[in-house]
Amino acid sequence: MDFSLTEDQRALRAGMRELMERRYPRAELRAVVDAVAAEGDGADGADGAVDRSVWRELGVAGFFALRLPEAAGGVGLGLPEAVLAFEEAGRALLPGPLAITQLAAGLSAVGLPVAGAAEGEAVVTGLDAADEVRASGGSGGVLVEHLASADVVLVLGDEDAEVRPAKEIMSTAEAIRSVDPATPLHRVRGRARGGSDGGARSSPGRGIAARLRREAALLTAAQQLGSAARTVEMAVAHAREREQFGRAIGTFQAVQHLCASMLVRAETARSVVYAAAVTEDPGDIAAATLLADEAAVRNARDCLQVHGGMGFTWEADVHLHLKRAWVRAEQWQTAAAAEEELATGLVSTGARCL
Template sequence: MRFQLTQDQRALRDGVRELLARRFGGQALRAALDEPGRLDRTLWRELGAAGFFALRLPEAEGGVGQGLPEAVLAFEEAGRALLPGPLVATHLAAGAVPAAATGEAVVTSVGNGLVEWLAEADVVRGDASGATPLRSVDPLTPLHRVPSANAVDRAGDAAAADSVAVLLTAAEQLGSATRACELAAQHARTREQFGQPIGAFQAVQHLCAEMLVRTETARAAVYAAAVTADPRDIDTARLLADEAAVRGARDCLQVHGGMGFTWEFEVHLHLKRAWVRTHRMGDATESEENLAAELLAESP
């Protein structure tokens, strides 16, 4: 099956990329690192005004009236830019929580015993009582842990929302994987050793090629899941996107060498954010178990 973006979808993707490049480029990213834990409310409202949070809300309710594929494209760009904040939770709250769609309210949610951006949230969906601060590997994603007793069974509409959250997180992972691939290829072309670009060496070429294969495989899976919205496809997309983001960032660090771990470069931030995302709305093991259960149910 071939998936090609329509002209409107390409325009949406390019528009989100342009907005984030203008409002959350390299300089803004480093400024955010200087104030970890503080959310840029002005940028949040700009995202709301651009329709980021209301993208799937019907036009009759003041939304943009787009579907899941368009949301995936927007969140892919957010992942590529390392945009901080509880983006998925606020997007899912549009239409249900007042002012979430416009970006006037920041919404977070409790999932897998963790809460992102609890201190900055105006609304918390779920039981965050007893939450304690947790040292986050990602400086741009403050975390709190909640007691396991707060967990509730999810069914019906709530389970469907969780499934969408998993897919949008996979889209963010895809964006990170894409950016890591771009950064590795750029560095391989410009960094020289022994009188030639390091991209001329076979070992570096293999790393970059493997990153590209994982990224494009994940892209096909994420885009397919956005079209079908099938839970099995979403679990598959999650597994492939997690692998592409984490391994891609690690390989990108390998291409950069010790430089990649310095604050001057964003490479290590993609790895740290990818690690955090793997624990949002469950983890890879949960998706693996879901797929295994489906296979066993279908076996004769």
């Protein structure tokens, strides 16, 4: 099977990178981070709000409607193209519930219309109610990103999905400190699904939760891939510029080995993420999640090593990639869940071979 990008796909990726650099440059990222820092690291959960103007511009560019049919006002592309777009968003560390908003834009086909999602007029975040139950019998709660900025929440149960007003979910939410200053988090306990006391709610979407989880996991892995690739670029650029003992540190073998290992991780993850976008196989998506999470986290750590003490300072961007990678690694499909998915697939394959 050929996973090489077509000319149109390369053009899409280049266009998305240009959009991110123009609309969400480093200065914009730093402004968000510095604003959160000034308010005490976002401890109240109210900082790091989604920039509605950026959200709307993404909608105008077709980011959220990328997979909608042209007849429905979308771009008419598929999951591989969505992965390319999300890779660029991860590279830029664009904050917000991007994956869930894009998934919500396509829910009209299953009877769960979310007005404004495709156009970027609505911010949609997600809540995995089944994960809440599995984690601690429903008493420990589940983390939801950007809840204070969201208009609606896509709630996924064991099999079904429903759309709930964000204000309704906020009534059971507790703001918590997030390790990533640009990703505010709330913990939601109990009544995460069904049995609400008020607020309009759409009819549940039957049997679509598993597909939505898989796609959310893959789009999140694509963002991890973008971050992993970006930290490779940052490490190499610093190694070329930084000098010690009259030589660029990139000439030292230890630094070269770090950069080479980072590149191998990023490119290995890229091949698996791209393949999973084509096959949409649960096992392939699990493998993509594992490798992309590892690449994002370990590459950020190695990039810190290349930068030395400077990488740990607030002024550097390296630690922002590490913190975002930590948060994403806990979203939609954790390493443990991905390993279970792969193990189940292997057992099933072995049983068929007997």
